[in-house]
Amino acid sequence: LVEEGPLRAAVRVVRSFGKSTVVQELRLAAGARQLDIETEVDWQESEKVLKAAFPLDVHAERSTAEIQFGHVHRATHDNTSWDAARFEICAHRWLRVAEPGYGVALLNDSTYGHDVTRAPHPDGLGTTVRLTLLRAPHSPDPHTDLGVHRFRYALAPGAEVTDAVREGLALNLPLRAAVAPAVPALVSTGHPAVTVESVKLTEDRSGDVIVRLYESAGGRARTRLKVAFPVTEARITDLLERPLHPAETDEDGLIVDLRPFQILTVRLTPA
Structure with a gap:
């Protein structure tokens, strides 16, 4: 022991x-x-x-x-x-x-x-x-x-x-201890089967933010994507970050629907 x-x-x-x-x-x-x-x-x-x-x-x-x-x-x-x-x-x-x-x-x-x-x-x-x-x-x-x-x-x-x-x-990806004030999660979802895989800046250096998530349990999922910074525009893109269509939004944030194992890429334009 x-x-x-x-x-x-x-x-x-x-x-x-x-x-x-x-x-x-x-x-x-x-x-x-x-x-x-x-x-x-x-x-x-x-x-x-x-x-x-x-x-x-x-x-x-x-x-x-x-x-x-x-x-x-x-x-x-x-x-x-x-x-x-x-x-x-x-x-x-x-x-x-x-x-x-x-x-x-x-x-x-x-x-x-x-x-x-x-x-x-x-x-x-x-x-x-x-x-x-x-x-x-x-x-x-x-x-x-x-x-x-x-x-x-x-x-x-x-x-x-x-x-x-x-x-x-x-x-x-273990937690790293640091002395700093508490801050909210940059991006989060409310569904246990929806996993945020990566958050990064766009490749075109425009300052937009890419959020890539996927459905991990093999079923359909509908959830809300919560973002800790103000956003002026949200678009769904392909894996090469080319825009496909506007993301579904309401007054509380972004709403995403995923099919089984679907990979979804969201492009966010900060305010």
């Missing part, structure tokens, strides 16, 4: 394998359901794969993995040779397995290889999710992956798809 307080508790686990050592810190914040894990590996093995395994009491027929601006479903069985050959799959910031009414998400910070298998459980069938950390192949470099590596990932029990999207973003 390396940390025990009113806000967080942490446990450090040290393991060895061959000539290698693995040091893990497992942290649980007060009131949180998410287990944060930091792993430091001094890897001195060759042609061996290191994975972090999570045997879960979840009867999942498929896994759900994030891809850019959406997610994809994959079966967990290996009924065919094609299924068996797909021994590893990729996921962007999160991978989720679920049964009706309950799901678990594995969040990662730039570690994208996974495998998902069905596993026996005393009361039925469970699911094992593994995150591939290191491979150490001989080609193209005989010293590939040797040395010290650090990984951040987290396990989020009870997570829906929208929870996985939000927490996956938070893990990859």
Whole structure:
């Protein structure tokens, strides 16, 4: 036990394998359901794969993995040779397995290889999710992956798809502490499935602001886009920021309608 307080508790686990050592810190914040894990590996093995395994009491027929601006479903069985050959799959910031009414998400910070298998459980069938950390192949470099590596990932029990999207973003873009007065969010939405992906200036250097958002749950969504600065004009554009049509507005702001996994780009002209 390396940390025990009113806000967080942490446990450090040290393991060895061959000539290698693995040091893990497992942290649980007060009131949180998410287990944060930091792993430091001094890897001195060759042609061996290191994975972090999570045997879960979840009867999942498929896994759900994030891809850019959406997610994809994959079966967990290996009924065919094609299924068996797909021994590893990729996921962007999160991978989720679920049964009706309950799901678990594995969040990662730039570690994208996974495998998902069905596993026996005393009361039925469970699911094992593994995150591939290191491979150490001989080609193209005989010293590939040797040395010290650090990984951040987290396990989020009870997570829906929208929870996985939000927490996956938070893990990859952690908060930075600063001494400054409180300010409202520059851009926000009121729908859990509508994700603000980026806020930036336009490429034409006009001073207009681009807000790019997308629907992340695979359904239709209608929400209001709240902006923390006065705007004189709002237009919907394509991905190259070319105007398509005026955005729908009312006295309280912008209203956006999104189809499943739709990417929407809004161009705002500040007052």
